[in-house]
Amino acid sequence: MKAINEMKLTFESRSANEGFARVAVSAFVAQLDPTVEEISDIKTAVSEAVTNSIVHGYKDQIGRVYISARIYADSVVRLTIRDTGCGIEDVQKAVEPLYTTCETGERAGMGFAVMEAFTDKMRVRSTPGKGTTVYLEKRIRSKG
């Protein structure tokens, strides 16, 4: 199925851009007339994916985060959040709730669990040394 609208966003993996990314994506999705809750779900899921790229993908380096958002005729939004960072050795383990590689105790290990709970579909593809792409899909139901 062909998208009826699309936007692409590229930005540096600086934590100050986490807010920018989620607001930009939610502003694009706003044309589907989503509920406040649907917008909040999308902002939360995007924030988690972008934070993963910044914290885990690039660690102490600055790289680029690539987002694409596509809207389809049935009010489905498909998002990809991609980095070219270090990748994930074991995706199955990384998506388990409470799994974290953070040793400071300040990260909850809930990123993928939140993305999964706040969208309709989530898929993760990662190649160690090459990067990670997160695919998210959400149907906006409020329209009409």
Add this chain to the structure above:
Amino acid sequence: MHVHIEGDEVLTCYLQGEIDHHSAAYFRDTIDRQIERKQPKVVILDFSDVGFMDSSGVGLCMGRYRLLAQTGAELRVQGAGGNIRRVFLLSGLNKLMSID
């Protein structure tokens, strides 16, 4: 982002703004400074004026929970509604502390 902190033995921290990985460091450092200074018995984190929170907020609570556990002090969460509450419940934080 801002946090207004009141009290001594019962230290209430009113968090304001958005909580993500970027802002969590500010909230963590500001709250920890007051915990160190006042050595409270109870710390309450109030989320009534938080407009957005991702799982960085869970990390913020878990970090403070661990810090307070060292002195036997208690952490409570209040004012968490909507998606903020959903993120807390999804993480099982309610099994460690009171969430109102």
